Amino acid sequence: MLQSESYETQKNRNVLTYLEKAASGVVMDTYGSVQNGGYRSTIYGDEDDEDLCINSNSGYSPDCRGNYFNDGITKIDFVLVWEVKKKKSKRQKVRSTYQEMEREEKDTAKINLFNKHEKWRNKFVKNLQNAGLLMEKDTTVSEKKSIHYLKLSAPWDVLVYYAEELSLRAPLQAQPNPCMNMSEAILGKLSIPNMMTEYVPNRPVDYYTCPFRKSKLDKFLGSKNHETYFTNTQRHRIVYEILATTVYGKRKRTQIGIDRLLNENVFVSAFPLHEGSYELPDYDVPPENLNPRQSLYKYWARWSKWYRYQPLDHIREYFGEKIAIYFAWLGFYTTWLLPAAIVGTLVFISGLMSMNTSKPAEEICNSSNQYLMCPLCDTCDTWNISEICSMAKLGYLFDHPGTVFFSIFMSFWAVTFLEYWKRKNATLAHHWDSINFEEEEERPRPEFAARAPMMEQNPVTGIKEPYFPEKDRLSRIITGSMVIIIMLFVVMIFLVTVIMYRGIISVMMYHTGNAILMTQAGNIANISSSLVNLILILLMGQVYTSLAEKLTRWEMHRTQTQFEDALTFKVFVFQFVNFYSSPFYVAFVKGRFVGYPGHYGKLFGMRNEDCGSGGCLIELAQQLFIIMVGKQIIGNIEEFAIPKLKAWRQKRKLAFVRGSQICQEPKRWEDDNELIPSEGLFDEYLEMVLQFGFITIFVAAFPLAPLFALLNNWVEIRLDAQKFVCEYRRPVAERAQDIGVWFNILEALAQLSVIINAFLIAFTSEFLPRLLYQYEHNVHLDGYINFTLAYAPNSYVQSNHTTCRYKAFRDPDGNLTLFYWKLLAVRLGFIIAFEHVVFFILRIIDWMVPDIPESLEVKMKRERYLAKQALADNQDVYLSEVVYPT
Numbered sequence: 001m002l003q004s005e006s007y008e009t010q011k012n013r014n015v016l017t018y019l020e021k022a023a024s025g026v027v028m029d030t031y032g033s034v035q036n037g038g039y040r041s042t043i044y045g046d047e048d049d050e051d052l053c054i055n056s057n058s059g060y061s062p063d064c065r066g067n068y069f070n071d072g073i074t075k076i077d078f079v080l081v082w083e084v085k086k087k088k089s090k091r092q093k094v095r096s097t098y099q100e101m102e103r104e105e106k107d108t109a110k111i112n113l114f115n116k117h118e119k120w121r122n123k124f125v126k127n128l129q130n131a132g133l134l135m136e137k138d139t140t141v142s143e144k145k146s147i148h149y150l151k152l153s154a155p156w157d158v159l160v161y162y163a164e165e166l167s168l169r170a171p172l173q174a175q176p177n178p179c180m181n182m183s184e185a186i187l188g189k190l191s192i193p194n195m196m197t198e199y200v201p202n203r204p205v206d207y208y209t210c211p212f213r214k215s216k217l218d219k220f221l222g223s224k225n226h227e228t229y230f231t232n233t234q235r236h237r238i239v240y241e242i243l244a245t246t247v248y249g250k251r252k253r254t255q256i257g258i259d260r261l262l263n264e265n266v267f268v269s270a271f272p273l274h275e276g277s278y279e280l281p282d283y284d285v286p287p288e289n290l291n292p293r294q295s296l297y298k299y300w301a302r303w304s305k306w307y308r309y310q311p312l313d314h315i316r317e318y319f320g321e322k323i324a325i326y327f328a329w330l331g332f333y334t335t336w337l338l339p340a341a342i343v344g345t346l347v348f349i350s351g352l353m354s355m356n357t358s359k360p361a362e363e364i365c366n367s368s369n370q371y372l373m374c375p376l377c378d379t380c381d382t383w384n385i386s387e388i389c390s391m392a393k394l395g396y397l398f399d400h401p402g403t404v405f406f407s408i409f410m411s412f413w414a415v416t417f418l419e420y421w422k423r424k425n426a427t428l429a430h431h432w433d434s435i436n437f438e439e440e441e442e443r444p445r446p447e448f449a450a451r452a453p454m455m456e457q458n459p460v461t462g463i464k465e466p467y468f469p470e471k472d473r474l475s476r477i478i479t480g481s482m483v484i485i486i487m488l489f490v491v492m493i494f495l496v497t498v499i500m501y502r503g504i505i506s507v508m509m510y511h512t513g514n515a516i517l518m519t520q521a522g523n524i525a526n527i528s529s530s531l532v533n534l535i536l537i538l539l540m541g542q543v544y545t546s547l548a549e550k551l552t553r554w555e556m557h558r559t560q561t562q563f564e565d566a567l568t569f570k571v572f573v574f575q576f577v578n579f580y581s582s583p584f585y586v587a588f589v590k591g592r593f594v595g596y597p598g599h600y601g602k603l604f605g606m607r608n609e610d611c612g613s614g615g616c617l618i619e620l621a622q623q624l625f626i627i628m629v630g631k632q633i634i635g636n637i638e639e640f641a642i643p644k645l646k647a648w649r650q651k652r653k654l655a656f657v658r659g660s661q662i663c664q665e666p667k668r669w670e671d672d673n674e675l676i677p678s679e680g681l682f683d684e685y686l687e688m689v690l691q692f693g694f695i696t697i698f699v700a701a702f703p704l705a706p707l708f709a710l711l712n713n714w715v716e717i718r719l720d721a722q723k724f725v726c727e728y729r730r731p732v733a734e735r736a737q738d739i740g741v742w743f744n745i746l747e748a749l750a751q752l753s754v755i756i757n758a759f760l761i762a763f764t765s766e767f768l769p770r771l772l773y774q775y776e777h778n779v780h781l782d783g784y785i786n787f788t789l790a791y792a793p794n795s796y797v798q799s800n801h802t803t804c805r806y807k808a809f810r811d812p813d814g815n816l817t818l819f820y821w822k823l824l825a826v827r828l829g830f831i832i833a834f835e836h837v838v839f840f841i842l843r844i845i846d847w848m849v850p851d852i853p854e855s856l857e858v859k860m861k862r863e864r865y866l867a868k869q870a871l872a873d874n875q876d877v878y879l880s881e882v883v884y885p886t
Helices: 007-021 023-031 097-130 156-165 182-189 214-219 232-245 258-263 292-299 312-319 321-357 359-365 385-397 401-431 446-451 470-510 515-519 521-554 560-588 616-663 668-673 682-697 705-727 741-764 767-776 784-788 794-798 818-848 854-871
Strands: 055-057 078-085 134-141 145-153 169-175 206-211 269-271 454-457 464-467 789-791 805-807
Touching: 078 232, 078 668, 097 134, 097 258, 145 668, 156 214, 156 232, 169 854, 206 854, 232 258, 232 312, 258 269, 269 668, 292 312, 292 705, 312 321, 321 359, 321 385, 321 401, 321 682, 321 705, 359 385, 359 784, 385 616, 401 682, 401 741, 401 767, 401 818, 401 854, 446 464, 470 521, 470 560, 521 560, 521 616, 560 616, 560 682, 560 741, 616 682, 616 705, 616 741, 682 705, 682 741, 741 767, 741 818, 767 784, 767 818, 784 789
Parallel strands: 055 134
Antiparallel strands: 078 145, 078 269, 134 145, 169 206, 454 464, 789 805
8 A cells, every 4th residue: 555655755765765876886885895804916927836826926016905816806805824933043953863753753653744735735625626716826035934825816707606505695776875773762862962863974874685596687776897796795605616626635524615725724714805904094085985894993892982873784784694693782781771770770779768768777776785696607606686787777778679670671681682682683684684594404514524433325415425323322312410419419519618718707707806807707708708709710611621622522413503593602601600699599598598596507517608797689689799790890901801812913923924024014814823813602692691790680689680781881882892803813704693693591590580580589688577567567667677686595505605696487385476477478479469460561571572673574575576576588678667555
């Protein structure tokens, strides 16, 4: 159904008309290969080679800097690097016969390995030539070794062939590039200035697209311009596909692909080039003339841009969809942390303002010597409850009715955030032409291919491939699971060790005789043990991650996706227990099995821990603060320092090779070879998912968690941006339509947080005991402290002990009172009611928020219509016609 055009529709029609008129010029300059940095040269060099016909330039010329062959026309799509060590001169030192034989054996083995690598490399390069790739060689020579750079370029015919094979998307019709920031659209409608928006030049044009078909080449926009039709990332992806499927040895042994050659050290590195230097020129340059890497650095990767929107389209054009989806998710998550941080801070401030009005805390402070408390350890003395006045007030800061509201709010926040991320993700996936992307039949991992014991026919492709029996793999997975369980027990052992450490420190502080240390013994022990626990957590995390990688390799997963899923599961399960075991203990175990005077529960001869003077929630808040914020600080320091140290080491290593050429300006491929390889996104996602758990699972005890997460993520985005733009080699652009298995983990954490917070409020907080006391005894909580303190049993007093009080709902004989059982029933009822109400409202939110926006569905229908017209054989395509459905 059609309707009359609105102003917005007329505006879009005018934009489309302009774009289509300029399709042969401006449009394709933007869509296609972006401008490369550096100079172009016409200097040629030759090197005789019996087997290979490759243009070579062994001499150094500053004019060769740039992303082109020496002809200044042919683009460099990929660079392969290998090193050759020069033979050392024979030493004059006299050796024994045995030493001489051993040296000769080692030399023979090295020569054989060198010859095998050279044979593989030559065959691989020949097959690349047969695949149609253009080549040019460059060599850097020093006294110790030479570094060889093989520059590869895909000509038009090869690009067209593989574009259809890989189902790359091709442009059919230009359309206005939509505003992807919801806040920008809202502020624009309200006419409120938006400090977060910033003009970023050369924004890519948006298109309606369909899968590329060579037979319909003339139907696609800009197909006559061969130089700019394919983007640089598309060219990189095509060349990498050729590199990954080219044989270098015997096919039946699956000696195929650049990844396996890198594992065998035949090549030391393989990478696409950056688009010039990221450093900005010293003189004024129009922003439109900056190369893409400089644009990303200027408008995204600098610290001064912390409050600006991320240029996601530019990130996607330069790094591909997989990396762009990560930064889009991280930015979206950080944006949603803002309301959570504001509400959490307000809850904390309200507790801060009302903690002096707490009736229980007031009774404790005014009790003087009224309540003589039982000793905290077997060798300790009695004490007055008035001594913990300050801690009682501080405990109310983390345990007041506002925290109950905040835990409910965060449950709704988590699920709503995930629902709206689905919508954002669907919009981005369509905008970036990956909404229907599905990984094709994956080839075996290089390591799997090298170690597989037999060959089997692939039922999909019909080609014989390396095969590992499923029965053997299952037995290895079970064995690996046993190792995981053992490691989890190791975590529990460390937890028990920290508990014992805390008990020992408490007793030591008490026996110093110092009034301050005696009063604060529990806090000192808790804070110091949390710091020790953080160190153990980080050390165990490093050890286990390395172990998990080895176990996953040993399990012999066939494809990279299966390998990554198995590794993700192992690492997340371990890190979940590693990071959250101590908070779980404080929240749900500590203080539950203390016993009562004369009948205390003990572990290894030490009395079981009881909650401190301010309650378990304040101790939980201390634990969360130290573990969460401490990990963030250490992680950010590592992310800042380690890449720079690795880059310094790499440059220092290559500086020795370049020798006398160090004073000359390096070439583009030499610059990029000095950078460190990209380490992927696994650690980045894991860090953020663990953070998501901290701000949702235990948020009732730590309302400031979203604020600290927000501050960390502002830093995290710029740190990660700097790594990818400045420190890392340019990774091969990978396609992706979502954040993968991490979304399922986030959903599980969001559901778990509802249950955990319900138990936290019911059993750890004093909210329900106070509420029941108000209902049954006194609405103003008068006498609440006296009501919660039981008298030591007569048997305990008769055994030469002073009459004292302890916190419990027990009678003088040590039996649980009726109030305890009423309270237990209220707690269980609260958990059931809390979970049912929250989960019911969450289902409503899920139902009310569709996964795909209605406007996106209209766009998808429009795209399918255009694709049908463009690929039809029996009628002409009319791309210039614009139809606006309702």
